[in-house]
Amino acid sequence: MSTLTERSRQQKLYLWRRANGVEVYTDPAPVRAHIETLMGWGMTLEMIRQGADCSGQAVRFIVDGTFPRVKAELAQRLLQVDHRPGPSQWFALAVGARRRVEALNTMGWQSQYLAERLGIYDRVKLQSMIKQPRIRYTTWLAINELYEELSASIGPGNNTMVRARNRGLASPLAWYDIDIDHPAAIPSRTAQRSHCKDGHALSPDNILVSSTGHQQCRECHRIRNRASRRRAMPGDVAEGSRGSQGARTPDLVV
Incomplete structure (x- = not known):
């Protein structure tokens, strides 16, 4: 059984890491930027702390710039925290x-x-x-x-x-x-449908919502309605009606 105190063990671990080129401390700036992004999305420091399984004081000191450097292992855990919920978070x-x-x-x-x-x-x-x-x-x-x-x-x-x-x-x-x-x-x-299949821009004033809740292009709907009305009016009937309206009644011979 080892008789080393905790302080001695940490000192020996630090010297071993330094001798083998293992990074012990790192720049806190990227970690601070990541935490600020998470907080901008609505996450609290407590949620971030729980996700990284660290102390709340450490997170606060990184955010307010108290720590000029941060342990690489802690930095890695904090950078792995993202928007996805985890069972360790309340x-x-x-x-x-x-x-x-x-x-x-x-x-x-x-x-x-x-x-x-x-x-x-x-x-x-x-x-x-x-x-x-x-x-x-x-x-x-x-x-x-x-x-x-x-x-x-x-x-x-x-x-x-x-x-x-x-x-x-x-x-x-x-x-x-x-x-x-x-x-x-x-x-x-x-993200994908900025225009309809006929090239009309799907702006808010050009979107028509049907009775079933589906969105349609208002301009395409207008074009289809005009075409439908034209098909419903036969050409000969239309011309006949125009001819009857435009024809003059012949003078009567007495």
């Missing part, structure tokens, strides 16, 4: 939970049904929870599991589906292969 960013609930709404799953499945039993409370910047990790996990179960099927609420799509909410298909929890993520339908 809270998680709520943006992914909100997007999942909204995506299920576009599939016809009512918020009241989702609230009951989550054990909340109140759709107003569910909506209030997911609109907050942060949510409990256990709640985020439950919403994620429910999303995985229901996102590929159609729910019974047709009115819910229409209202959600009229609001322009993204469906589960729009989030396919995209990190739905990333605060800066954009659903594919928004």
